Amino acid sequence: MSTPLYAALSRPGPASFFNFTFLPKYATYFVNGVLNTLLLSIFSVLLAVIPALLLALMRLSKNRLIRGISGAYIAVFRSTPMLVQLSIIYFGLFNAIKIPNIVIFGFLRLNQFIPFVVALSLNSSAYVAEIFRAGILAVDSGQMEAARSLGLSQWQGMRLIVLPQAIKNILPALANEVVTMVKESSICSSYGCMELMWAAKTTAGATMISLGPYVLIAAIYFAINYPASKAIEAVERRMRRGDKQ
Amino acid sequence: MIELRDVSKVYQIGEERVRALDHASLHVRPHEFVSVIGPSGSGKSTLMNIIGCLDTADAGEYLLDGTPIEAYTENELARVRNIKIGFVFQSFNLISKLSAEENVELPLIYQGVRTSERRERVRQALAKVGLEHRSKHLPTELSGGQQQRVAIARALVTRPSLILADEPTGNLDSHTGGEIMDMFAELHEQGNTIVLITHDNDIARRAKRVVHILDGRLTEVTL
């Protein structure tokens, strides 16, 4: 075992796994990083809900053109790297639209937040649309048939009968999408969004401690996502059990 | 009552075109009990969807109570279904999160019937199918036969001019199916107009008039 990793682990120094000497000075970076990461992920998915519902309904439309438009959007966003999407939106869209440099709540710099939320939620819309579509299709088609036969239009049947039943399939998947976004949002560090990954990169650059900051954020990401996924699983199990009676 | 003239419906699945209805003509008069019999895929459900205003024909004419259906918008069609037609489906199609009485109440809510009158009519409809004592149960807490009886109560509660049933006994054992058929016979005797769709000869014969359907084409059967 004479690999560099082993060396790094066994010998104290700047590259050590557990060198957290940067913490006292840089702790605020990480605290703000957690807040930014969480807000970024939650807002992106919440903002994605309405466009995703629209995309899903379009995807289920009888009209081929409408189906095609939605299908194309979903295909583009699912088949290109998120970093590429982010770059195009950041340099394209937000070159034209300037967000004022305002800080709210003491840590949220709007011009370093809004472009990323928009980029992430445009991407998330494509995935959440598929979540909605699957959730709607999982509802027995007899429910829509019944709704329409009782005098509802297609849209009323969707809104009043099908969607309320689909919600229970959709919510856990939506929560999982937030978990995915917590991880994926790390790419926003590339353009200076002050989330967790940025905190680690900046600290590593300033202190020359190249490993410790990343080990720390790995632990933080894990501490957020693992319990969250477990909780979602538990809720899902409970809902399934409730279904059977 | 129902006047179908040369009605056609074509489904396009990829490259393939399926003629689900091929110049179908049918005239049903008030108080008639007609059954439509045909094998699987012959176009029975397509016919029911068109008669029931759930779908529209590609060609031909459909007059319901003398009014051509093509003249209606989607919202008007929904209203026609609500007021004029009572549906009974093979798989019952009760709204799964609503109790038996709430299911029966639903079409009356959409009609804007007052609460007190609604209660009374729901009670009567459930009594008619012998299920007053199950009114608070959810569909999952009822047997197949009971679910279908709730569905019949739901179809009757609006006093529709036409009852449309698509294989109403298809998911039931023969004894329970027989009970449901007795119920249809009774409804007919009370003056209801019924169109019943089936692939079962014995069931079809319960009606006074039988129409055959094959590859989307209708032919009258003389008994």
Ligand SMILES: Nc1ncnc2c1ncn2[C@@H]1O[C@H](COP(=O)(O)OP(=O)(O)OP(=O)(O)O)[C@@H](O)[C@H]1O
């Ligand atoms: N929504 C649809 N899209 C494409 N094809 C369809 C659709 N609905 C029906 N068809 C086709 O039209 C033909 C007639 O179908 P229909 O459902 O009316 O038959 P059916 O007599 O009710 O059959 P079953 O006894 O199996 O219920 C079939 O070949 C079917 O595959």
Ligand SMILES: [Mg+2]
């Ligand atoms: Mg059928």
